[in-house]
Amino acid sequence: MKTQMTTQAKTQAKTQTKTPTKSRMNALNFKTIFTVLKKELRDHLRDRRTAMMIFVSSVAVGPLVLIGMSYFISSIEEKAEKKEVFVQNIVHAPQLANFMARQDFTVKEPKPDFRELIGQGKHDAVLVIPNDFTEKFVTGKADVELVYDDTRQDASAQSIGILRRVVQGFNREVSGQRLVAHGISGKILTAVEIQETNMGTPAQRAAMLLFIIPWLTLIVGITGCMAVAIDMTAGERERGSLEPLLMNPIARTSMIIGKWLAVACYGMGIVLLLLAGFWATLTFYPLPKIASVVTLSSAQYLGFAIMLLPFTPAIGSLQMLIATYGRSFKEAQTYVSYLYTVVSFIPVIAMFAQLKDATWQLYVPMLGQMMVLTRILRGEHLEAMHFLIPLGICLAIALFSVAMLTRLMGQEKIIFGRS
Amino acid sequence: MIEVRDLKKQFGNVTAVNGVTFTAKSGAITGLLGPNGAGKTTTIRMIGTLVGIGIGGGSVSVNGLDVATNADAVRQTSGLLTDARGLYTRMTAHENIRYYADLRGIDPAKSEATIARYVGWLDMKDILDRRTDGFSQGEKMKVAIVRALVHEPSHVILDEPTNGLDVMTTRALRELVKRLKAEGRTVMFSSHIMQEVAALCDEIIIISKGRVTAQGTTNELLSMSGKDNLEDAFVALAEIDGEHAHQTQQEAALK
Numbered sequence: 001m002k003t004q005m006t007t008q009a010k011t012q013a014k015t016q017t018k019t020p021t022k023s024r025m026n027a028l029n030f031k032t033i034f035t036v037l038k039k040e041l042r043d044h045l046r047d048r049r050t051a052m053m054i055f056v057s058s059v060a061v062g063p064l065v066l067i068g069m070s071y072f073i074s075s076i077e078e079k080a081e082k083k084e085v086f087v088q089n090i091v092h093a094p095q096l097a098n099f100m101a102r103q104d105f106t107v108k109e110p111k112p113d114f115r116e117l118i119g120q121g122k123h124d125a126v127l128v129i130p131n132d133f134t135e136k137f138v139t140g141k142a143d144v145e146l147v148y149d150d151t152r153q154d155a156s157a158q159s160i161g162i163l164r165r166v167v168q169g170f171n172r173e174v175s176g177q178r179l180v181a182h183g184i185s186g187k188i189l190t191a192v193e194i195q196e197t198n199m200g201t202p203a204q205r206a207a208m209l210l211f212i213i214p215w216l217t218l219i220v221g222i223t224g225c226m227a228v229a230i231d232m233t234a235g236e237r238e239r240g241s242l243e244p245l246l247m248n249p250i251a252r253t254s255m256i257i258g259k260w261l262a263v264a265c266y267g268m269g270i271v272l273l274l275l276a277g278f279w280a281t282l283t284f285y286p287l288p289k290i291a292s293v294v295t296l297s298s299a300q301y302l303g304f305a306i307m308l309l310p311f312t313p314a315i316g317s318l319q320m321l322i323a324t325y326g327r328s329f330k331e332a333q334t335y336v337s338y339l340y341t342v343v344s345f346i347p348v349i350a351m352f353a354q355l356k357d358a359t360w361q362l363y364v365p366m367l368g369q370m371m372v373l374t375r376i377l378r379g380e381h382l383e384a385m386h387f388l389i390p391l392g393i394c395l396a397i398a399l400f401s402v403a404m405l406t407r408l409m410g411q412e413k414i415i416f417g418r419s
Numbered sequence: 420m421i422e423v424r425d426l427k428k429q430f431g432n433v434t435a436v437n438g439v440t441f442t443a444k445s446g447a448i449t450g451l452l453g454p455n456g457a458g459k460t461t462t463i464r465m466i467g468t469l470v471g472i473g474i475g476g477g478s479v480s481v482n483g484l485d486v487a488t489n490a491d492a493v494r495q496t497s498g499l500l501t502d503a504r505g506l507y508t509r510m511t512a513h514e515n516i517r518y519y520a521d522l523r524g525i526d527p528a529k530s531e532a533t534i535a536r537y538v539g540w541l542d543m544k545d546i547l548d549r550r551t552d553g554f555s556q557g558e559k560m561k562v563a564i565v566r567a568l569v570h571e572p573s574h575v576i577l578d579e580p581t582n583g584l585d586v587m588t589t590r591a592l593r594e595l596v597k598r599l600k601a602e603g604r605t606v607m608f609s610s611h612i613m614q615e616v617a618a619l620c621d622e623i624i625i626i627s628k629g630r631v632t633a634q635g636t637t638n639e640l641l642s643m644s645g646k647d648n649l650e651d652a653f654v655a656l657a658e659i660d661g662e663h664a665h666q667t668q669q670e671a672a673l674k
Contacts (some may be wrong), residue, residue, distance in 0.1 A: 010584070035521045036522070039507075039510075039514075039518050039521075042514075043507055043509050044509075047509055194599070239505030240505030241507060242505075243504060244500075244501070244566065244567065245522075247469065247489075247494060247499050247567075248519060249492075412430075412471075
């Protein structure tokens with residue numbers, strides 16, 4: 001290649017012809033791409049500390065999320081199963097105590113300052129029996145007080161329901177008995193009997209929790225290649241190695257593509273490590289509670305991979321583009337962190353706005369990924385467009401970024417502007 | 420041969436280069452001398468295809484090739500060292516140099532031979548396989564120079580190469596420049612130190628405020644300025660304005 005060019009150069013020198021060689025500047029040269037890619041990967045994998053930190057944290061996300069979620073779910077289920085109720089002054093209501101005992105409830109005395117604690121969300125709902133309960137009960141005018149805070153969305157919300165149902169059940173039994181005493185069937189009290197059938201599959205029950213897995217997965221993908229993307233662009237400027245690099249007779253496009261592919265490899269490696277972390281946890285660590293919420297089949301892993309593998313390179317290219325405006329690593333880090341904040345908050349905003357799944361969301365980076373990943377987890381129906389549209393968007397982002405980067409790298413203020 | 424004709428460059432409101440004309444002959448060392456901010460670096464970057472030449476900005480030809488239209492061909496035949504000499508610190512000196520050789524598509528056996536030759540000249544065997552992190556100024560410079568020469572360019576352009584270097588490294592560099600000349604290459608190098616330029620160069624071009632104010636051998640410059648030492652001559656020649664410079668040059672030519 002080189003010898004060819006020099007002979008060409010010599011003939012040109014002799015004949016004084018002025019053939020523009022500009023076309024070569026835009027050409028795709030696979031050898032250049034490969035040389036740049038190889039160098040960047042080697043260079044960045046040698047940054048052991050950063051690489052280890054990124055790789056270890058990517059693998060660790062799966063186990064941490066799954067084990068954390070498992071404890072959270074089991075604490076909810078425990079409360080539902082444990083059949084514990086807090087009743088103050090149960091001694092004044094022996095009839096109720098008897099009913100609860102027959103229903104297998106364990107009656108517990110609340111803490112003395114339970115009213116405050118409930119307000120702070122630190123205590124389950126409490127049933128308060130007045131001192132004159134038995135006297136009034138005989139006359140049929142007894143009342144009880146139910147203390148709770150329904151603004152709390154945690155497990156204590158369940159304790160309210162349990163107490164209500166217990167008291168209602170007690171009412172029904174007592175009034176039934178009283179009617180029978182008057183010769184009327186107790187069944188008259190219930191015009192309609194409620195048969196409860198919970199349609200929510202275990203997967204749908206944990207919908208809120210399912211937000212976390214895709215979200216964290218995407219965020220790890222975004223943060224993973226940040227350091228590499230910045231070092232390859234702003235780092236190159238800061239070191240003063242960009243100017244000599246561009247003195248080589250190589251096509252800028254090829255150079256940028258080589259760099260971008262290195263970022264892409266890094267990002268995709270992180271995604272694979274991340275999925276491996278989930279797989280290893282689900283396979284080797286017994287988490288029975290999680291199994292009822294998340295079971296990942298090989299098809300679901302594949303779906304995750306298809307969504308995430310193009311996403312990280314696309315975001316990586318955008319990070320490279322933004323970082324190029326930074327004269328130093330630090331400056332670029334500030335710029336890129338804005339992107340990071342915006343992108344990572346898109347799904348949170350969507351969640352608070354309670355957006356329903358819609359096709360337009362597929363066109364929004366991050367939102368589309370979130371939607372599809374959540375659907376994959378829930379085991380919901382997916383069509384080809386769910387994969388193709390986000391893939392197309394990712395491709396468009398990468399193409400745009402590479403084109404912009406190629407232009408930027410030719411600008412004097414970028415090549416020479418050093419801090 | 421490098422031919423610079425009426426070169427002009429403007430950055431915003433600042434005129435960096437304002438009509439520079441000179442010729443650097445093949446097989447000779449041409450020194451570009453000038454105070455800080457005279458336009459040396461911009462001129463060199465324009466010769467090196469890093470800064471574009473706008474319309475009406477004059478012309479530069481390297482080895483007969485117009486820089487504006489044959490940028491890649493010029494890059495093939497010239498080796499440029501500017502003040503941006505950044506190395507990749509996680510890579511060894513050798514890897515840094517080889518990266519450029521590979522980018523230029525040079526046959527590995529050939530590039531290894533070239534590297535070995537320069538490593539011998541610059542006495543850098545000990546540092547070759549060390550990572551460049553923590554290299555001294557001189558060590559960094561040596562790596563950057565070999566990196567710029569790894570494709571054996573026929574035209575070598577060095578921008579203030581001795582800046583911040585100790586005496587030993589400076590000497591090694593001067594030897595290198597002389598050897599390059601002996602091999603028949605066109606060498607251009609800029610400096611703001613008169614003595615250094617005088618000791619090495621066959622021809623000196625003094626640039627000031629974006630213009631060539633004087634041009635000639637050391638003796639010619641001395642007689643042109645009427646001073647008897649180099650430093651005074653440089654100061655005197657750097658301070659004359661463009662019009663005057665033109666006249667002195669013509670006078671010198673008549674003599």
